[in-house]
Every structure is written in structure tokens, then in C-alpha cells.
Amino acid sequence: MPSQSKSRAQQSTAIARPRGTVIVYAVVALISLAGLADATYLTVQNLAGETAVCGGSPDCFRVLGSVYSKIAGIPVAAIGTVAYFAVFTFATFAAFGYQRARTFLAVTVFMMFLSTLWFLYVQAFLLHAFCRFCLFSAAITFLLTGLVVATPQRA
Amino acid sequence: MSSSKAIKSFLPFVIIGVVAALTITIGAMLYRAKRVAAVTMSKEQTVAAQATGSVHVRGSVDAPVTLEEFGDFQCPPCGRLAEPLQQIEKDYGSRLRVIFRNFPFTTHEHAHEAAYAAEAAGLQGRFWEMHDLLYREQAAWAKSKEVQTLFEAYSGMIHLDVERFKKDMASERVKEKVESDRKRGEALGVKNTPTIFINNESVPPTSLNPTALRAAIDAALREKKGS
Numbered sequence: 001m002p003s004q005s006k007s008r009a010q011q012s013t014a015i016a017r018p019r020g021t022v023i024v025y026a027v028v029a030l031i032s033l034a035g036l037a038d039a040t041y042l043t044v045q046n047l048a049g050e051t052a053v054c055g056g057s058p059d060c061f062r063v064l065g066s067v068y069s070k071i072a073g074i075p076v077a078a079i080g081t082v083a084y085f086a087v088f089t090f091a092t093f094a095a096f097g098y099q100r101a102r103t104f105l106a107v108t109v110f111m112m113f114l115s116t117l118w119f120l121y122v123q124a125f126l127l128h129a130f131c132r133f134c135l136f137s138a139a140i141t142f143l144l145t146g147l148v149v150a151t152p153q154r155a
Numbered sequence: 156m157s158s159s160k161a162i163k164s165f166l167p168f169v170i171i172g173v174v175a176a177l178t179i180t181i182g183a184m185l186y187r188a189k190r191v192a193a194v195t196m197s198k199e200q201t202v203a204a205q206a207t208g209s210v211h212v213r214g215s216v217d218a219p220v221t222l223e224e225f226g227d228f229q230c231p232p233c234g235r236l237a238e239p240l241q242q243i244e245k246d247y248g249s250r251l252r253v254i255f256r257n258f259p260f261t262t263h264e265h266a267h268e269a270a271y272a273a274e275a276a277g278l279q280g281r282f283w284e285m286h287d288l289l290y291r292e293q294a295a296w297a298k299s300k301e302v303q304t305l306f307e308a309y310s311g312m313i314h315l316d317v318e319r320f321k322k323d324m325a326s327e328r329v330k331e332k333v334e335s336d337r338k339r340g341e342a343l344g345v346k347n348t349p350t351i352f353i354n355n356e357s358v359p360p361t362s363l364n365p366t367a368l369r370a371a372i373d374a375a376l377r378e379k380k381g382s
Contacts, residue, residue: 033174040182048189049360054230055347058262065232085178089171096167 024151025095028105028144029088035140036084042077042133063131068122076119080137083112087144102151109141109148116141190359209332211282214244214252219379220354220372222251225258225340227348228269228289229297232363236349237290239365243372250376255286257336258348265302268324270333272306275323276315277332284313354378 042064045051051064063069069076086108093101116138123130224240226233244253257273259266269289276285288309289296296305310320323329340350343357351358351368354375362371 036174036178040178041185044182044185044189047361048186049363050189050347052363053232053347053349053360054227054260054263056262058260062231081178085175088174092167092170096163098167 021151022095022097024147025091025102025105028147028151029091029095031140031143031147032084032087032091035137035144036081036088038133038137038140039077039080039084043075043081046075046077057132059129060131060133062129063123063127063134066122066127068119068126083108083115084140087112106148109144112141113145209335211255211277211286212252213255213283215249216252218250218252220247220251220375221254221352222368222372223254223256223352223355225256225336225345225348225350227257227259227263227266228273228286229263229266229293230260230348231293233349234290234293236363237287240368241287243365243368246369247372251372255282256340257333258340258345258350259333259337260348263297265297265299267333268302268306269296270336271324271329272309272320274329274332275320275326276310276313278323278329279315279319281313281315285309288313 045064046069050056051061051069054061064077071079087105090101090105090108094105119134120138123134222240228234240253244251257270259270261267273282273285273289276282292305292309296302299305306324307317307321310317343352347360349363351363353368353371356375358368358371362368
């Protein structure tokens with residue numbers, strides 16, 4: 001194999017990596033599954049029309065049925081599902097040594113962190129109501145952010 | 156490439172694929188479980204089969220389409236739907252009659268008191284005036300600590316005998332009426348508000364908007380003409 005193509009292959013599929021880093025990315029992938037489950041549940045609730053009616057926790061319904069629960073007609077929960085799945089995908093690839101996946105993971109988690117801050121502000125100051133499913137998602141995102149920030153980007 | 160290396164390069168794709176498939180499958184199963192199945196009232200459960208004296212009806216008795224709503228005066232989606240429903244009533248005129256049933260949730264702090272206020276107004280023949288006022292002013296009284304004072308003020312606004320209204324609001328008669336509406340809803344499988352039946356067929360929550368409701372009423376009208 002020519003030396004140039006060998007180095008490119010190593011960059012995209014670097015197999016040699018510290019064990020600790022692999023464990024951290026595996027933990028990130030596992031934690032993102034909890035977020036994925038939470039966001040999937042909220043997406044289904046939205047699609048089934050449950051957020052358009054009253055019946056469960058009033059605070060959750062105030063948050064999930066508010067104007068802030070959709071962006072251009074798309075439920076925020078559905079965007080969250082895609083985001084958590086992206087985190088799971090990038091974290092899995094990163095655990096297997098794909099260098100570029102680490103950058104994508106960091107960018108995705110950073111964007112989710114900013115979104116979470118915005119939605120916490122909306123719940124606290126604009127809606128004056130907190131939905132426990134949204135708070136769970138916020139906790140997951142903060143945890144993911146902490147893990148990604150604490151992990152060295154270069155193995 | 157050795158077989159171990161080949162497995163390692165394929166493994167992340169397999170893991171991600173499995174998670175994607177599981178997410179879609181579980182999501183679809185959850186959606187099927189959560190989707191409210193259409194409920195059809197039996198002949199014994201229809202309004203026509205009941206003693207209609209205590210039922211709050213607005214519109215023509217001979218209207219071909221009946222819209223029966225189970226509502227909670229403190230429920231924001233019910234409040235948002237109230238004005239469009241009034242417009243629909245105006246637009247369809249004698250072709251539509253509307254029935255309101257109380258279905259207050261205990262999770263809404265003042266929902267029961269609001270239902271009692273509407274029923275107490277009903278005892279003086281002004282149920283619908285109080286119904287409209289409660290929905291219009293929902294944002295004001297829902298957060299109020301002096302809700303009783305506000306409801307008494309509302310009763311004055313719609314020209315009720317305020318002293319009688321106060322007595323009626325606390326009466327067992329009014330509480331029993333609200334409870335009987337609730338029991339009727341539960342017997343029909345009502346779990347959320349607003350729940351709307353058009354000619355005894357429940358409307359799915361995803362269709363609780365003016366456009367879809369008009370479409371459902373039009374379909375019911377066509378069906379009546381056809382039969």
C-alpha cells in the first residue's frame with residue numbers, strides 16, 4: 001500500500017487508541033441512548049396528538065403544546081431524536097477510532113448544549129412551566145457535554 | 156485485511172443499524188398504542204336516547220350534525236378551540252347543533268369551580284354565556300387566587316342573580332351534574348380534553364383544529380344527505 005493512502009486510512013480509521021478514550025466514547029454512546037428514548041417518546045406523543053389536548057401533567061402539556069415546541073412546523077422532539085441518534089452514531093464511530101467522528105460529535109453536542117440552554121430559558125421565563133421529560137433531556141445533554149469536553153480530541 | 160479487522164470495520168455500522176431499526180420499531184409500536192382509537196357511541200349512549208332536559212345544547216334541535224364536546228374550562232387547548240368552534244357554529248347555522256359536557260381534571264386547580272360556575276349559570280338559563288366568558292377569560296382566572304370573586308363578577312356581567320349564583324355554585328345539584336357529565340365521558344372512553352364527537356364518532360386529537368373539524372362536519376353532512 002503506498003505510504004500516502006496508508007496515512008489517510010489511519011486518519012479515518014485509526015485503530016490504535018487509548019483504552020480510556022474508547023470507554024468514554026462508549027459511555028457517551030450509551031448515555032445518548034437514554035436521550036434517544038426520551039426524545040422518541042416525546043415525538044410519538046406529538047405525532048399521536050397527545051400534546052394538542054389536556055389529560056396528563058399540566059406543566060408538560062403547557063410546554064409540549066406551546067408555540068416553542070415546534071420549529072417551522074417540525075416538533076422539537078423530532079429534531080431531538082435526530083440529534084441524539086447523531087450523537088450515538090458519532091460516539092460509536094469515535095469509540096472505534098474514527099478521528100473525524102470526534103469532531104462531528106463535539107460540534108453536535110455543542111449545538112445541543114446551546115439549544116438546551118434556550119429551552120430551559122423558555123420553560124423558566126416564558127412558559128413558567130417545566131416538563132420533566134424536557135428536564136431529563138437537558139440533564140442528558142449536560143452530561144454528554146461534560147464527557148465530550150473532558151475527553152481529549154486527539155488520541 | 157484479516158477477518159478480525161474486517162469485523163471491527165463493519166461492527167460500528169451494524170451497531171448503528173440495529174439501534175436505528177430498534178428506534179423505528181419501538182417508535183411505531185408506541186405510536187400504534189398511543190393513537191386514540193375512534194370511538195363510536197352506541198344507540199343507548201347517544202343524546203337522543205337520553206333525557207335531554209339537563210343537556211346543554213346550542214343550535215337547531217333538527218340539525219343533521221351534532222357536535223358533542225367534553226371540555227375542561229381550564230384546559231388551554233379547549234380554550235384555544237372555543238372561539239373557532241363558535242365561528243363554526245355561526246357558519247353552519249341550522250345544520251349544526253353543539254353539546255357541551257364537563258370533563259374537569261383535578262390537575263387543573265380551578266377546573267371544577269369553573270364547571271360549577273357554568274352549571275350554576277345554566278340554572279338561570281345562561282350556561283352558554285358563562286361557557287363563552289370562562290373560555291374567553293381563561294388566562295385571567297386560571298392563575299387567580301381569588302377565583303370565586305372573579306366568577307361572581309362574571310355572573311354579574313351576564314346579568315345573573317349573583318346571590319342565587321353563589322348558592323347554586325355550592326349546591327349538590329350542580330356538583331352532581333358535573334359528576335354525571337364526567338361519568339358519561341368515562342363510559343365513552345374519554346381521557347383527554349377537548350374530546351369531540353361528531354354524529355357520535357370521536358374526532359382524533361390530531362384533527363382538533365378548525366380546518367379538520369369543518370372537514371369532519373362536511374363529511375357528516377354528506378353522509379346524512381346520502382342516507
